[in-house]
Amino acid sequence: MSGAGGPSHFARIVPIMPVSSPVPDPRGRFGPFGGRYIPETLVRALDQLAEQYAAANRDPSFRAELEELYRNYVGRPSPLYHARRLSRKVGGAQIYLKREDLNHTGSHKINNTLGQALLTMRMGKRRVIAETGAGQHGVATATACAHFGLECVVYMGEEDIRRQRPNVFSMRLLGAEVRPVGSGSRTLRDAINEAMRDWMSSVETTHYCLGSVMGPHPFPVMVRDFQSVIGREAREQCLDQLGRLPDLIVACVGGGSNAGGIFFPFIDDKQVALLGVEAGGRSTRPGDHAAPLNFGRPGILHGSYSYVMQDDDGQTCPVHSISAGLDYPGVGPEHSYWKEIGRASYATASDDEVLEAFDVLARTEGIIAALESSHAVAKAIDEAARRPADQIVLVNLSGRGDKDAAEIARLRGVEF
Amino acid sequence: MSSIDRLFERLRAQRRKALMPFVTAGDPDLDFTEQLIGRLANRGATMFEVGLPYSDPIADGPVIQASYTRALDRGVRLDDILATLGRLAPRIETPLVTMGSYAIIHRYGPAAFVAEAKAAGVAGAIVPDLPVEESDELAAICRREDFSLIQLITPTTPPDRARRIAEKTTGFIYYVSVTGITGERNKLPPALVDQVAWLREQTPLPICIGFGISRPEHVRALAPVADGLIVGSAIVRRVAQAGERPRNEVLSEIEQYVGELLAEVN
Ligand SMILES: Cc1ncc(COP(=O)(O)O)c(C=O)c1O
Numbered sequence: 133m134s135g136a137g138g139p140s141h142f143a144r145i146v147p148i149m150p151v152s153s154p155v156p157d158p159r160g161r162f163g164p165f166g167g168r169y170i171p172e173t174l175v176r177a178l179d180q181l182a183e184q185y186a187a188a189n190r191d192p193s194f195r196a197e198l199e200e201l202y203r204n205y206v207g208r209p210s211p212l213y214h215a216r217r218l219s220r221k222v223g224g225a226q227i228y229l230k231r232e233d234l235n236h237t238g239s240h241k242i243n244n245t246l247g248q249a250l251l252t253m254r255m256g257k258r259r260v261i262a263e264t265g266a267g268q269h270g271v272a273t274a275t276a277c278a279h280f281g282l283e284c285v286v287y288m289g290e291e292d293i294r295r296q297r298p299n300v301f302s303m304r305l306l307g308a309e310v311r312p313v314g315s316g317s318r319t320l321r322d323a324i325n326e327a328m329r330d331w332m333s334s335v336e337t338t339h340y341c342l343g344s345v346m347g348p349h350p351f352p353v354m355v356r357d358f359q360s361v362i363g364r365e366a367r368e369q370c371l372d373q374l375g376r377l378p379d380l381i382v383a384c385v386g387g388g389s390n391a392g393g394i395f396f397p398f399i400d401d402k403q404v405a406l407l408g409v410e411a412g413g414r415s416t417r418p419g420d421h422a423a424p425l426n427f428g429r430p431g432i433l434h435g436s437y438s439y440v441m442q443d444d445d446g447q448t449c450p451v452h453s454i455s456a457g458l459d460y461p462g463v464g465p466e467h468s469y470w471k472e473i474g475r476a477s478y479a480t481a482s483d484d485e486v487l488e489a490f491d492v493l494a495r496t497e498g499i500i501a502a503l504e505s506s507h508a509v510a511k512a513i514d515e516a517a518r519r520p521a522d523q524i525v526l527v528n529l530s531g532r533g534d535k536d537a538a539e540i541a542r543l544r545g546v547e548f
Numbered sequence: 549m550s551s552i553d554r555l556f557e558r559l560r561a562q563r564r565k566a567l568m569p570f571v572t573a574g575d576p577d578l579d580f581t582e583q584l585i586g587r588l589a590n591r592g593a594t595m596f597e598v599g600l601p602y603s604d605p606i607a608d609g610p611v612i613q614a615s616y617t618r619a620l621d622r623g624v625r626l627d628d629i630l631a632t633l634g635r636l637a638p639r640i641e642t643p644l645v646t647m648g649s650y651a652i653i654h655r656y657g658p659a660a661f662v663a664e665a666k667a668a669g670v671a672g673a674i675v676p677d678l679p680v681e682e683s684d685e686l687a688a689i690c691r692r693e694d695f696s697l698i699q700l701i702t703p704t705t706p707p708d709r710a711r712r713i714a715e716k717t718t719g720f721i722y723y724v725s726v727t728g729i730t731g732e733r734n735k736l737p738p739a740l741v742d743q744v745a746w747l748r749e750q751t752p753l754p755i756c757i758g759f760g761i762s763r764p765e766h767v768r769a770l771a772p773v774a775d776g777l778i779v780g781s782a783i784v785r786r787v788a789q790a791g792e793r794p795r796n797e798v799l800s801e802i803e804q805y806v807g808e809l810l811a812e813v814n
Contacts, residue, residue: 159681169650169677171607173702173727175709315613321604328606333728335704432651433604435677445626446655447603 153399155469160349160436163472165465168348170328170435177335182350184255189357194250201246202361205279206236210362212369212526217496218513225519227512228378229529230366230394233501239531240362240390241272245341247358249276252339259283259338263327265292265320265386266457266504267299268531269343274308276341284308287326289318292456295539317450320386320460324434344387345464348435352464359393366526367397374524380405380515383528384507385425385478386457388464390530395476405477407515408467409507411453412480422451424463425471425478438465454483454543455503455536481510487540489513490533502531503540551643551671552696552719555595556754556775566594566776567767567813568756569783569806570647572615573598574624576790578632584787584799589640591803592810597674597758597778600629600648607676609731611781615788626656630668637669645672645698645719650682658686662693672696672719680713687716696720703727703743707750714751720775723747725759732781733760736770744773767812779809 155162168178188194202208211234215227232240245262252260260282264270270286277284286303290312293300303310316322324347331340345355370377381398383391385408398404413421421427424439431442441449441461453459470476481489486503489510494500501509505528512527519525541548559566569588573581585596601616601624608616633644646665653661653675665673672695678686680699690697696719701710704727714721723744725736740757747755757770758778767777783802790798 167682168679169682170679171676171702172679172700172713173607173704173724175679176704176706315617316603325604325606329609329729332607333726335727432649432654432677434606437654442651442655444655446649446652447620448651 155466156349156353160353162352162466162469165430165438165468166349166352166436168435169432169437170348171332173332174335174348178348178350180255181251184251185350185354188251188254194254198247198250202243206242206246207234208361209365209369210234212366212373215497218493219516221492221496222513222516225379225516225521225523225525227516228524228526229499230362230526232362232390232528232530233499233505233532237268237272237275238534239268239272239502240359240393241269241343242275243361243393244343244355244358244389245269245272245276248339248341249280249282252282252341253280255339257337257339259285259334260341261285261287261327261330261334261338262341262343263287263320263323264343265289265323265459266455266502267292267296267303267535268457268502270308270310271299271302271306273341273343274303274306277308278306285330286310287313287323287330289313289320289323291318292320292323296456296535297538298535320456321448328434344389345392345466346387346434346436346438346462352436352466355389356392356396356466359389360396362390362393362528363395363397366394370524370526377401377404378524378526379519380407380523381526381528382407382409382508382512382515384409384458384504384530385463385467386460386504387462388467390528392464392466394528395470399475406470406475407511408476408478409511410478410480411455411458411507412482412485413452413454414483419450420452421480422453422459422461423480424461425467426480430468433462436465438468439463439471454486455507457502457504458507479511481507485510490540499529500533501529502533503536505530506533550694550696550719552595552645555643556720559594559775565771565774565813566756567806567810568595568597568776568778569593570597570599570778570780572601572612572619572784572787573629573632574601574619574622575615575784575787576618577622578624578628580787580790580795582632582636584802585636586640587799587803588806589642591807593642593806594776595643595645597645597647597780598629598633600626600646600652602649602652604651605649607729609729609781611785611788612730615784626652630664633670634668643671644669645674645696646670647674647676650675650678653686659689662689662695666693666695672698674698674700674722676700680716683716690718698722700724701747703737703739710747711750714747714753717753720754720756721747721751722778723755723757723774725757725761728759730759730780732762732785736760736766740770741773748773764808764812767809771813777813
């Protein structure tokens with residue numbers, strides 16, 4: 133076993149270009165999903181972004197710079213960790229955690245924001261805007277902007293500002309302006325609307341750093357590629373440390389970037405099952421969850437065609453999740469495609485199951501996971517319990533849970 | 549030839565320009581929408597853009613967003629909007645076009661939408677989040693039904709692309725005056741007149757300018773270069789008062805405002 137570490141080993145596992153993939157097509161279609169449903173005003177900027185991204189992908193210096201940041205600034209590769217006490221407690225398959233929570237800024241979001249900030253520099257733009265739900269993408273964007281000296285504005289729903297306070301303060305410490313969004317449900321969806329409206333006016337000088345594998349082409353493919361460093365490392369680490377690939381990979385799905393990032397490098401490994409976990413919320417009734425792949429249908433939202441919670445008139449439905457990062461009525465188009473072709477399956481974890489998984493992981497392993505990631509932990513526990521001890525279940529632990537402590541205390545009526 | 553084509557043919561022969569109010573359907577309710585369109589038609593408005601309320605509009609500023617929210621909060625449905633337009637259309641000679649997200653049209657079914665809208669007397673559609681690359685399916689249906697599909701060109705549209713969009717457009721071209729969202733502006737970009745003049749050399753289609761237009765002096769300055777002008781937020785802002793004030797008063801005020809703009813347009 134070589135272990136995860138040395139620079140030469142690392143250089144091998146980080147190339148930005150993904151394995152060859154038949155999707156998306158040049159217009160951003162993953163089968164029928166994806167595309168570009170946005171105002172004409174934004175088309176040129178998206179075309180330029182797609183061109184710049186393709187050029188950067190071919191440019192060894194871009195890749196070298198990003199790899200260097202991943203290594204020395206983010207702290208990659210993130211460890212693959214055998215959760216032995218958790219596995220023993222569950223009494224089934226072996227549970228391994230891909231520790232994205234240990235990245236700088238505490239989640240996988242930084243993998244994407246550094247890539248997009250580098251592109252912003254290449255495009256000669258000086259201002260970056262972003263939306264955020266849990267605040268993790270906002271913090272990661274503010275961090276990347278501070279690193280490069282870019283101006284940063286983050287849109288965040290008022291409800292999310294309330295429940296993710298620590299991240300709001302961090303963003304301000306990092307020099308970003310946080311603009312509260314009071315329209316609609318005052319959550320992630322409304323923050324995206326506001327960021328897009330800002331971009332409508334500022335598109336010539338501003339880059340929109342979208343935080344997940346969603347939105348108009350080229351965002352879904354570009355963000356997937358940046359995040360697929362997770363899966364490439366994990367694949368290599370499994371082969372190195374375990375001598376084989378996992379039987380199942382589990383990741384939570386909000387927009388779908390941490391799931392897409394870990395799934396994608398395993399897409400051709402047909403023996404590896406892929407399970408995405410959406411927010412099951414309070415119940416399966418409309419409005420009580422945020423699980424479009426489970427309970428929605430294909431429609432258009434925020435620039436792409438994908439599964440969405442939408443009524444018969446095409447209006448977006450209210451959704452709910454205990455976790456701000458999953459509280460979103462849509463999902464990235466590649467997940468709709470993987471669902472349709474049967475390559476991945478998608479389940480839900482309820483708010484209560486998530487809180488329980490959060491506690492179990494904290495007490496058996498000493499890891500406080502983000503509520504988003506705790507959705508994946510909850511389903512991984514269920515799946516592992518049903519499998520024999522020689523199987524391997526790999527969980528993408530997408531983020532750490534410090535940001536959620538106050539909200540969990542409030543939910544439990546604990547004085548904090 | 550759709551009723552929009554006939555309208556612009558007539559206007560061009562008379563050397564007249566169109567003034568096109570934008571009205572959000574169902575704000576504050578469909579009854580008001582029906583009265584407002586009826587009265588503005590009598591007052592001489594040339595064509596109407598009927599906004600289909602949408603939960604997540606990204607090309608719209610706060611005024612039109614708020615009108616969509618008011619309408620949706622009262623539970624307005626697309627079928628009810630089309631029924632209202634179906635009652636209204638035979639009473640007025642003014643063509644109606646819808647302005648609404650493709651999210652709505654896709655969910656309804658593009659073929660069903662065009663069929664039902666046409667049956668209600670609607671002459672065409674503006675779909676602000678359906679760029680030309682994504683519009684083939686809807687465009688084919690519209691062509692079959694002689695229903696205009698009005699595409700948008702903006703200041704960020706490169707020249708080649710503008711020509712390509714013009715080729716795919718029917719009815720008229722919607723030229724967006726600003727790089728931005730809907731909403732009243734004090735001043736419009738100085739380059740606007742030249743941009744529209746350039747576009748005119750690329751296409752025989754009528755060109756209407758929208759976004760930001762609110763003042764009589766805007767109309768005076770732009771009417772000579774365009775075939776028509778579209779006024780949205782300035783009207784919707786006045787409609788917003790219909791909740792608190794006597795409706796007749798609000799209707800009269802809007803009528804008077806549109807009258808002032810009409811006086812400038814020709
Ligand atoms: C830790 C963490 N995991 C997951 C998500 C969900 O996003 P995605 O599905 O794009 O990974 C978020 C979003 O805020 C997050 O903060």
